[in-house]
Amino acid sequence: MTLLEVEAINSYYGDSHILFDISLRVEAHEVVALLGRNGAGKSTTLKTLMGVIAPRSGQIRLDGAPIAGRPPHVIARQGLQLVPEERRIFGSLDVEENLRLAMVTAPRAWPLARIWELFPRLAERRRSRGTDLSGGEQQMLAIARALVRDPRLILLDEPFEGLAPIIVQDLLRVCADLAAAGQTIVLVEQNVAAALSVAHRVYVLNNGHLVYDGTADSLRAAPAIMSRYLGV
């Protein structure tokens, strides 16, 4: 079943054209990686899906319902949830408040116990303010804050960036567990190896154009693509 269908979207920042006729689909229970160099348009794609940026043309359908051009809070209520690159934890709110805020409009929120089980570290720090968390803890909270809304599709924007390898391993395990449980994920990542270890399918972007689409295995078997577009 196709959960997300994107047809030829074009997005702009002011007058600069960033995304050129990007089309992609995400099946339910699938992990899709969006790869590419810095400035390829990966984050812009996620922001466009979430409604943070309205595409100038093109269609986005979530479960068949058109969502392009809707404001983020409407799209969030339909089950799409972005975990932004900058994490954007509320520093003046404590860990639990950050999660409760996300639950306010969730139709079926997770019980907090399920979050504590997935991220025991957050349970220990539930009364700590966002500003007092380490980078790894902030990233855990950013992901937890999206999960607690029980989204149909979660969009992860460079979740491993700037984190110690051991924390990246932890988060990868969480992603793998979620995927195994049927969570649909779109993952944007510079860390190609990490992304390929959890993704089923891959899209590669270059300068705002889609240049490759295939399975994770077929990309691994295409060193020319890897070196040309991903520098690997």
Add this chain to the structure above:
Amino acid sequence: MLNWSNFAAQLFNGLATGALLALISVGLTIIYGTLGVLNLAHGALFMLGGYAGFVAFQATHSFLLALLAGAGFVMLAGLLIEWVVVRHFYARPAEDQILVTFGIGIVLVELVRAAFGSLAQTMPPPAWAAGVTSLGFLIYPTYRLLVMGIVAASLLALYLVLYRTRIGMVVRAGIEDAGMVSILGIDVQRVFLLVFGIGAMAAGFAGVVNAPIVSIMPDVGDNILVECFVVVVIGGVGSFPGAVAGGLIAGEIMSLTAMFDPSYSAVMLFAAMTLVLALRPQGLFGVAGRE
């Protein structure tokens, strides 16, 4: 003359003035912190509260009803202003926002002038709080003591709403990052409306409380607006505790300076602001790095 009872009286005056400034500034700072709009109509909303309270007092002779009428009327005015005008300016440059709120302020002042004239109106304090109270070391107007109590209670109530309720949590998150609040499924437009209404209500409420201390005139809000900017800058933009501390500090600075020479009150206030800006540009309770 500089003597102990004079000093104590000025200290108390500073506290009463500062408490009122704090209450008005809380409204200004949460509006600016959440919406990013510097509300230059805030002084006019304070003035409007005074007149709404005055009208209600004329009709009912009840101070309590005057308080409720002032706060309620200005809250409604605030909701209307956000809904009809201000929300169309969020995406516009700061100059446009400043001009439009300044314009709203002028319209409100001139509407009140047209209805009530330029002459000062007086509203007496409630009969049970008229006269003076002896504190042992100081004989002080009872109503000003009441003002400190009312303001402390309203600041506490606002604090509880902001820090102990779900809607307060949403507002605090909105002050920090309204875009992320929206990504988490909350309609920030409605949060903005509510914040503008609450901020306006604080100004209107303060306008009624202030009315028995000074007489009310259509331009009573002009100076207050400037002082509140200083308070917000000293305390840190968007910070509730900052507005409270900044208000008290500003009140004491103006009051204690007036003891020596009233004409230097404003000078010292701006000197204090300059000092804060030089040493801690984000304000006493502000977070570094935000605009």
